[in-house]
Amino acid sequence: MRDYGFKEGIMTSVVDEDVEFLPMMSFDEDEEGLKAEVPDVLPILPLRNTVLFPGVVLPITVGRDKTIKAVADTFRGKKLIGVLAQRDADNEDPELEHLYPVGTVARIVKQLRMPDGSTTIIIQGKGRFTAGEVVTTDPYLQTKATLLKESELPDETSFEAIISSIRDLANDIIQQSPNIPSEAAIVLKNIDSPAFLIHFVASNLQIGVVEKQQLLEAPGLQQRAEGVLKFLQSELKMLELKNQIQDRVKMDIDKQQREYFLSQQLKQIQEELGGSPGEAEISRFMDRANRKKWNAKVREAFDKEIEKLRRIHPNAAEYSVITNYIDLL
Incomplete structure (x- = not known):
């Protein structure tokens, strides 16, 4: 069997701790063969933060005592385990009513002892099932299980x-x-x-x-x-x-950076040439503006036009248009 990893938004899947999972490829499961393999009673593995689908492979860190025991017995006996998603991920000791009734029968492919003492298992979904009545909760939850058959394709x-x-x-x-x-x-x-x-x-x-x-x-x-x-x-x-949105923001930032760069270049050139040719007129406008009692909107418009004036040469056609507008203010 070939394994593939699809890395679209690696999800978090935990039984007791957060771990990453990488869904992997599997051949179709033979329904009749699986039906014969699935027992009437399955040990239950509560899963929080994600849902296991048939064919998908998940590595899961196991931390709860009941789960560790269920996993150990299942793996040792080369049996299947029923994986049910928790309704509330914060529930540390879920009973059957705290789990979704439909889950996935899974095989424990590998069991790993980690250096910190925790246990990580790799499970592979096999087929969907419904959890029935509770058979026992000691030493871990076991329920009756009914394998679900896929309905026929209507079209x-x-x-x-x-x-x-x-x-x-x-x-x-x-x-x-x-x-x-x-x-x-x-x-x-x-x-x-x-x-x-x-x-x-x-x-x-x-x-x-x-x-x-x-x-x-x-x-x-x-x-x-x-x-x-x-x-x-x-x-x-x-x-x-x-x-x-990201493209639009990037364009705005690029435009601002470009305008700032050009403005700094212009200032440097003006300093080297002994100041801006229109600096005297700008100073005159500033003096007049400081004596005005404008509202914030008019002041903002004035400052904007002054900045434009600083960036263009007095001989430019736009220069006189801007000065006339400022005079009107």
Whole structure:
């Protein structure tokens, strides 16, 4: 199996501590084979701050005693574990009612002991399931589990169009985001499975747990794909707006810097030539202005015109226009 990392907005995913995750590529899971493999009762791994999708791989730092025990037993027995997202990420000891009912059956690919004594596991989603009644909470939460089957596609032509749109929009986001390496486009190109493409992109969407959970709970691939497409459209629109604002701000800053640079150059030239040719007239205007009782708006207009006057030569056509306007003030 080839593994790929899609680095669009690395998310934070924790059981007890913050860790980064990198969704990775997987082949489609055979539903019948998985159904035979999933037991009637599963140990539960509470997950906060993100949602695990089928095919996606997450490294997770495990800190709670119950979770460490569940992980150790599952990994030792080469069994499967049920991953459910927490409704409240701050809950340190969640019970079943504190978890979303639909989650993902996962396999623990690797277990690592870290130098600080913590445990990090790498899990891979296999298929969606619904958690049923609690079987036991000692030494950790275990519930009955029902594997969810994907509903049939209502319209294959429409589904193919949605998948194509997801690819296009994801590529647009990659192209327009300065934080995403261009290699991410290659990752998308190498995903052949429509189901995994949906789950892969869903994992990388810049949305909250509630929205991701809604996608996971969608009864069929087409509904899930439509949801992913909607969020992608929103994300692209936000990215385009952000880029427009940044470009506009950059242009304003560049203009200000350019004007300041030219102004400083002009001042230096004037100093070397013994002062500005129009300095006497500017001084006269300033003296008159200091005797006026203007409101702030008129004073601001006057100062603006004086600055213009300082930057142009008295022989310039615009010079007389500005002086006439100042006289009117």
